[in-house]
Amino acid sequence: MVPPSPSNPPPSRLTAPPSRPTIVDYSLILCGCVISLLLGEMSGLRAVMAAEPPRVLQFLLRILLHVMLLPLGIILFWPAFYATQKLFGRKQGMTAGEWLWGLAWLATLFLVGWIAWKALGTLPEFLAGRGFHKAVVVGYLIFVLSMAGIAAIVFVVDLIARWPQPWTHQIGLVLMIWPVVPLAAIWLWKIKLESTLP
Numbered sequence: 001m002v003p004p005s006p007s008n009p010p011p012s013r014l015t016a017p018p019s020r021p022t023i024v025d026y027s028l029i030l031c032g033c034v035i036s037l038l039l040g041e042m043s044g045l046r047a048v049m050a051a052e053p054p055r056v057l058q059f060l061l062r063i064l065l066h067v068m069l070l071p072l073g074i075i076l077f078w079p080a081f082y083a084t085q086k087l088f089g090r091k092q093g094m095t096a097g098e099w100l101w102g103l104a105w106l107a108t109l110f111l112v113g114w115i116a117w118k119a120l121g122t123l124p125e126f127l128a129g130r131g132f133h134k135a136v137v138v139g140y141l142i143f144v145l146s147m148a149g150i151a152a153i154v155f156v157v158d159l160i161a162r163w164p165q166p167w168t169h170q171i172g173l174v175l176m177i178w179p180v181v182p183l184a185a186i187w188l189w190k191i192k193l194e195s196t197l198p
Contacts, residue, residue, distance in 0.1 A: 020167060021081075021167055022084060022088075024080075024084055025081055025084060028074075028077045028080055028081065029074055029077075031073070031077070032072075032073035032074030032075070032076060032077050033070065033073060033074065034073065035072070035073030035076065036066070036069050036070045036071070036072045036073035036074070037066055037073075038073075039069055039072055039073065039112060039115055039116075040065050040066040040069045042115050042116065042118075042119035042120075043065065043069070043115050043119075044118065044119070044133070044195055045065055045137070045193050045194065045195060046061075046065060046193070046194055047061045047062075047064040047065055047186070047191050047192070047193060047194075048061070048191070048192050048194045049061065049189065049190065049191055049192070050190065050192075053189075057189070060185075061191070064182055064185065064186070064191065065193070067181075067182045068179050068182040068183065068186075069179075070178065070179075071104075071175040071176075071178050071179060072108055072111070072112060074171075074175060075101065075104050075105055075108045075175055076105065076108060076109075076112065078098075078101050078102060078104075078105040079105070081168050082094070082098065082168065085166060085168065090166070092166065095165055095166065095168075095169040095172075096154045096157075096169070097151070097154055097165070097168070097169035097170065097171075097172035097173045097176075098166075098168055098169055098172050100147060100150060100151055100154070100172055100173070100176050101168070101172035101175065101176070103147070104143075104147055104175070104176060107143055111136070111140060114127070114136060130195060133195055134195075137193060141183065144176075144179045144180070144183065145180070145183070147176040148176050148177045148179065148180045150176070151172075151173045151176035151177050152177060154173060155173050155177075158173075
C-alpha cells in the first residue's frame, strides 16, 4: 500500500460518491412505489387479452400495468435523492444515469399531472378524448424504449470502465430499463392496453 503524500493524498470521504442510500432514501423509494400503484389505478388503463388467458396469466394481467408504471413514483423523487447526497457532502457532478433520470423526471411530471388531472378533475376537451389518450400511451412507450436503450448502453460502458458511481446512478439505470420487461410481455402475449374511459 502506498503511503499518503502531497502527490498522493488520502482519499476523501467528501469527494467519494455516496455508496449507500440513507433511511430517508429508502422511505422515499417506498413512497414512490405507493404513488406508482395509485397512478396505475388512476390511469384508466387495463391489460386485456383477446382469448381467455390461463389462470396464472389472469393474475399477471391484473398487475401488469402496475408493474410497468412502478418506476414513475420513484422517478418523481429524483431531486430529493440528489439533494440528500449534497447534504451529506457529495462533490461529484451528475452521472449519465442521473442525467437520464432527470430527463425522465421531466416527462414523468407531465404524465403524472395528466393522469391526476384526468382522474380528479375535468380535462379540457382536447386533452380528454380517446385520441389524446392513445397519443399519450404511444408517446410513453416510445420514450420508455428510447430511455431503456440509452441506459443499456451506459450500463455496458460502466462494465468496461468501472468508474466509481453513486448508488443513484445504478438505480437510475434500473428505473429506465425496468419497464421493458412488462412491455416485452405485452408484445409477446399480444396483450392490449384498453382504456376504461367512457
